[in-house]
Amino acid sequence: MSGKANISESLAKGLAILDLFGVEDAGFTLSEIAARVGISKTSAHRYVTTYCEQDYLARDARSGLYRLGVRTLALAQSMIETSELVRGLRPFVDEAAARHGIHIDVALLSRDAVYLVYRRDSADTRVFRSFSYASSLHYLAAGKAAMAFMEPRALAEIMSRLTLAAKTDRTITDKAVLEAELAEAREVGYAKNNEESLPGLIAIGAPLFSLRTGKVVGAVSFDSSTATYSMQELERLFAGYLVELAKKISAVVSL
Structure with a gap:
C-alpha cells in the first residue's frame, strides 16, 4: 500500500488551515479560510470551531478574525527551547x-x-x-x-x-x-x-x-x-x- 493511501485527507485539510496563519498574522475570516484551503464554509466552520475549543485558534470578538491561539504559540516556543x-x-x-x-x-x-x-x-x-x-x-x-x-x-x-x-x-x-x-x-x-x-x-x-x-x-x-x-x-x-x-x-x- 502506498504512503498516499495511508494519508488522512481530513487531517491534511485541517493542518492546511493552521498553515495559513504562518503566512500572515493579520487573521482571517471564516470565508477567507474556506476559500484559501479549498473547502466549504461549513467544513471550515467545523475545523475552526474545534481549533478554538482546543485553543489552537482564537476568534477576535471585535473583528471576527481568527488568529493563532495560545496552544499553537506554546508548541512553537517548546520547539525552540527543546x-x-x-x-x-x-x-x-x-x-x-x-x-x-x-x-x-x-x-x-x-x-x-x-x-x-x-x-x-x-x-x-x-x-x-x-x-x-x-x-x-x-x-x-x-x-x-x-x-x-x-x-x-x-x-x-x-x-x-x-x-x-x-x-x-x-x-x-x-x-x-x-x-x-x-x-x-x-x-x-x-x-x-x-x-x-x-x-x-x-x-x-x-x-x-x-x-x-x-x-x-x-x-x-x-x-x-x-x-x-x-x-x-x-x-x-x-x-x-x-x-x-x-x-x-x-x-x-x-x-
Whole structure:
C-alpha cells in the first residue's frame, strides 16, 4: 500500500488551515479560510470551531478574525527551547548576530515552502513583519537560495507549480528573470531579496545542505533595513560571513 493511501485527507485539510496563519498574522475570516484551503464554509466552520475549543485558534470578538491561539504559540516556543537542531545551530547564529549586528534567519525547506526555525533580529528590522512561513519561495533570499541549489529535476518541478505573485513592486513575476537570478546565485553562492517581500527590507541568503545526501535542505539569510545598508553594502560586507555561517549550520542540520 502506498504512503498516499495511508494519508488522512481530513487531517491534511485541517493542518492546511493552521498553515495559513504562518503566512500572515493579520487573521482571517471564516470565508477567507474556506476559500484559501479549498473547502466549504461549513467544513471550515467545523475545523475552526474545534481549533478554538482546543485553543489552537482564537476568534477576535471585535473583528471576527481568527488568529493563532495560545496552544499553537506554546508548541512553537517548546520547539525552540527543546529542539536539538535549534540547540545545535543557536551558538553559531547568536555569535554571528552579536559580532556583525545583523538580523539572521534560519529556515528549512519542506515541499514548496521554507519554514523559519530560528531567528536573531536586529534593531533595524524589528519594525518589519518578517516571515515565519512562506507559501512561495521566489520573494525571499532564503527561498531563492534553496531553489538555486536544488537538483535540476526538483527545481523544474517547483518552477512548474510556482505562481509568481507580487508581494511588492520589486517582486520577480517573470520566470525567465527568476531563472536568470537563480543562475547568478549559483555562481556567487548566495541569493538576494531586494525589497521583494517588504518595502525597505533587503536580504542575502545562502543554502544549507545535508552533508549526508548533498541535497539542499534550507537556507540562512542576513536581513537589513535599506536605511542601514544598501544591497551593494550588504553583499560587500557580509556575503563571505554568510556563506561561512551556512557551512557551519549545514554540519548541524546533517546530524
